[in-house]
Amino acid sequence: MSRFSAAFRSFFSILFSGILPEDIASEFGFTKAQPVPATPPPPPAPVHKVSDGALQMLQILQRDSRLIDFLMEDITGYADDQIGAAVRSLHADCRATLSRHVTLNPVMDAVEGTFQKLDATKAPDPSRIKLIGNVPANGKAPGGTLRHRGWMVASVNLPPLGKQDVSVVAPAEIEVE
Amino acid sequence: MSQFIVGIDLGTTNSALAYASTDGGSTESPEVRLFSIPQLANPGEIAELDLLPSSLYIPGPNEFVEGALALPWNSAPPYITGQLARARGVENAGRLVNSAKSWLSHQTSDPTQPLLPLSAPEGVEKISPLEASTQYLLHLRSAWDAAHPDAKLENQSVLITVPASFDAAARDLTQRAARQAGYPEVTIIEEPQAAFYAWIARTQNWREQVRPGDLILVVDIGGGTTDFTLITVTEESGELQLERVAVGEHLLLGGDNMDLAAARFAEQQFTKTAKKLDAIQFHSLWQQARAAKEHLLSGDPNAPDEQPLTILGRGTGVVGGTLRGKIKRDDIRNLLLEGFFPMVEADAVPQRQRRAALMEVGLNYASDPAVTKHLAQFLRNAAGNTGVGGFARPTHLLLNGGVLQAGAIEQRLFEVLNSWLRAAGFPAVTELRSESKQADLMHAVAHGAAYYGGARTGRGVRIRGGVARTYYVGVESSMPAVPGLPAPMKALTVVPFGLEEGSRVELPQRKFALVVGEPAEFRFFSSVSRKGDPPGAMIEEVGDDIEELAPIEVFLPPHTDAVREEVVPVTLESNVTETGMLELWCVAADGRRWKLEFNVRERLAA
Known part of the structure; x- marks a missing residue:
């Protein structure tokens, strides 16, 4: 096949059909992508999504230091001293929780x-x-x-994720009288 | 040969484990280290903490996600022990076991029976105080074994501390708990002595701080008990000798009672305006009251006059629901110093009447919360042992216990003691202080126990002491009984005060006739204040200074051989084992021996 013919055919084939003619493709050493034979599936590891670690951190910050309650509460109506009293306590708790699980360095x-x-x-x-x-x-x-x-995290110390539903950041609490 | 000496402080509210290597050569101060105890801090989360809270939680079905209670050594333990037990117990008290240790020395109920949790709802399995103690020891053993697979605890030399005021039966129960938890034969050591050993271990030049003739008072205020001990210093062929000469009565009163009193006091200001605090809010207040006590009573002249208290809102309204209050230094000072450590005279007598405020169902807390009154009484009772009239006059004071992190309490103890000494014309006491004192008040006892383990094998000094009480068996008097009245009871001294480890006392004077095949029971008494009664002495009148304990019993199995004897005359013999356990034996003329057992099943009705 002449170079002229190959170029001509390729040009119009791609222009009108969107593909390279097969004989030209093989002539130039191109092959069609074949589906890769499936490798045996890895043993079923615990299915933890990437976001699970983040949810776990939220869970811990809520459980040990009420961070989600605080961030989700509308505090616009409260006086500064009421907020101040709560925040002093919340801050101490959040800080303790954070430093228990994450080592932060400048x-x-x-x-x-x-x-x-x-x-x-x-x-x-x-x-x-x-x-x-x-x-x-x-x-x-x-x-x-x-x-x-x-800030940078020098070490992370999070307990392994168990079978709990991490999308529940805090369970509802029912006090039985 | 063990690789380690392990000292365990099996406390009322917290337990700790310290250890030292045995191959430290002949140095007097082996390096003692604290073992970090893996435990559940939250469901599914293991944390390594220096203390194991002595709390046990009995989980209900479906209470936790599957696998959330797994420990490195047990994938599904039946009970939760430690941090998580304490935390979850705040939310659900009906499944929480606390203060099991106090029940081991309980005089009116049987600690081998399932009694706890006291407030368990119908249907919740209960366990015995003995079983709870066993579980704490089991947790410690499993944690140790997991960390030391080549040096399992069963092959180590283990010491467990008990209050000096624990009677023989309570010590026996502690041994039993250890045995059930798979421990080797453990050595029992008294907590104030362990605190003193810890001081020796940490004080390089301790021999320069005490002299022959000195008398050291050790005051150990734990979470649930307060213990007094006196140690004399003598000299024998140029070497300093230490001897424990007196221990106090069992005083069920400790730092927890003080924190609770402060929390109850602080609670009033909230309940005036808001509804009653719920259990979780009150627990938060309790924690803050403890911190406020340490802060406001730090003894620092620049300490603030008051400390804010904050109880965060329950529910999602954390800021809006926050309750604010404060606690004033003068109030907490008044409450704790004047309530628990009042300035009293040397002749003060503790009230015998029970104070409702300090009662918790079932446990007979000390009737008078004034520690200083108990101390005054202790020093008066101890006077006879130290060869002076009036009251024993310590030259040195060693304080131990977490409550003493509040420096003002420490100062008050010195003030009171010194005021007594001054009035009697004696110099003030010297404090025995080690450099690392503040940081280690919580761990000193475990630390000292591990040191003592080394001292027993010849490394370092050892306090001589022996049995901390005088023991008696009841003998019915032969006086004709008055109709309707029981025969008067006399008491035969069977164990003299101070009987040392590895020694025994025989009582050939008095014979008892035991019937074969029938259990025989002896009434059993003890005294911490009568210290001069020699073995065999008959006490004609059992007075207030002698208290009755649970009975002791023996069973002579029926004979299998043809010659049937019905009645065997025996004499009594007592000995103290090398591990500090008191044993009583019945000995027949032909040398046969039967051991008397402490019968905690039949403790006395209140």
């Missing part, structure tokens, strides 16, 4: 408001350091004022 352990040197030869890892203000065009800076230390 990304940059330095005093906020002070100058921090950066490696001027390369742009910082954007997931760790966010440059703000007069960012140079090449994204590299010799340093700047630390505005926020950042």
Whole structure:
């Protein structure tokens, strides 16, 4: 088959039918994608969705420190001292719960408001350091004022998910008289 | 040979386990470590905590999601012990077992019977205080074995602490619980002594802090009991010797009672405006009252005058339903210091009458909450043992127990004791303080027990002491009985105060005739204050200083051989085993021996 004929046929076949003629495809070493033979299914692992871990964290924060109750409550009508009294207690509980399950460290352990040197030869890892203000065009800076230390999780300590329904963040409670 | 010495503080409200390696050579201070105890903190969540709350929860059917109660060593345990038991028990008290230890020394009910939970609704299985204690020990053993597969607890040298005031039957029950939980033969050690050992273990130069002739008072205020002990320091061929010379009466009064009193007091301000607090709200208040006590009574002059109390709203209205209150330092000071540690004279006598406020169904809490009055009485009773008139005069004071984290309570104890000493013309006591004191008030007892385990094998000093009470058996007097009145009871001294481990006393003077094939029962008495009665002494009148315990009994099996004897004359013999257990034996002339058992089934009616 001449190059001219192949090009001509391919052009019109793709233009009108959307596919490459089979003989031309095989001529040029293309093959049709074949369905991959199914590998044996892995043993049925506990089916935990990606979101289950997040729901579990909500569950724990609610159970041990009432975080969902607090966030879902409309507090606009309450006086500041009423809110203050509750928040002091809620804050202490949430903090204790969080630190029980997650170890949080600053990304940059330095005093906020002070100058921090950066490696001027390369742009910082954007997931760790966010440059703000007069960012140079090449994204590299010799340093700047630390505005926020950042947070990163050093370790997570969550109990294994059992058979409970994680979509129930808090069960309803019925007190039997 | 065991690899570890394990000390267990089997407390009324919390238990702890400390251990030391046995291959520490000949150093006097083996390194003692605290074991982190895996336990359920929430359904499905295991946490490792330094303390195992002595709480047991009997789960109902379908109460928890399947598998949520699994422990690393048991996929479906019948009971929950520890943190989760305590937490779930707040929500459902009818299935919660608490204070089992206090029931082991109960004088009127049988701790081997299923009594707990007291308030269990119809249909809930109950368990015995003995079984509850067994479960706590089983939890500790299983946790240990899981962490030390090559050094199982059954092969270690194990010590368990009990209040110094525990009588022989309560100590025997503690041994029994350990046996049922698969422990090896355990050694029983008194808590105040363990606290003292902990001080020795942590104080490098302890020998420079005490001198021959000193008298050390140990006050151990646990969650549920308060214990007093006196230890003398003597010198023998250049070496310091320690001897425990007196222990207090069983005082069912501890830090928990104090926290509860503070919570009840604080509750009044809420109930004036709102409805009654429910169990969960009250529990929150109880926790806060405990924290407020430690904070407001820290003894720090800069401590605030009051502390806010916050009870979050129940239901989803957490902010709107929040109740606010406060507790003033003066109030809590008045309530706890004046109520439990009043300034009293050295001749103060505790009231015998029961105070309704301190009663919980079933448990006979101390009738007078004034710890200082009990202390005054203890020191007067102990005077005879320490060779002075009036009251025993300690030169040093060692305090132990979580309640002493409230520094003002500690200060008050010193003030009271020193006021007595001053009035009698004696110098003030010196505090025995170890550097790590504050952090370790909760764990000192387990720590000390592990140290003592080393001391028994020749590493470090050992407190001599022996039996903490004098024991008697009842003998009916031969006086003609007055019609309608029981024959007067006399008491024969069978175990002298201070009988040491590994020694025995025979009483050949008095013969008893036992009938073969029939159980024989002896009435059994003890005294913590009569310390001079020699073995064999007959006490003609059983007075207030002698209390009756559960009876002891023996059964002579019928003979199988042809020569049938009906009656065997026996004498009594008592001994204290190397592990500190008191045993009483009946001995026949031909050398046959039968052991007398403590019969807790027939405890006295109140």
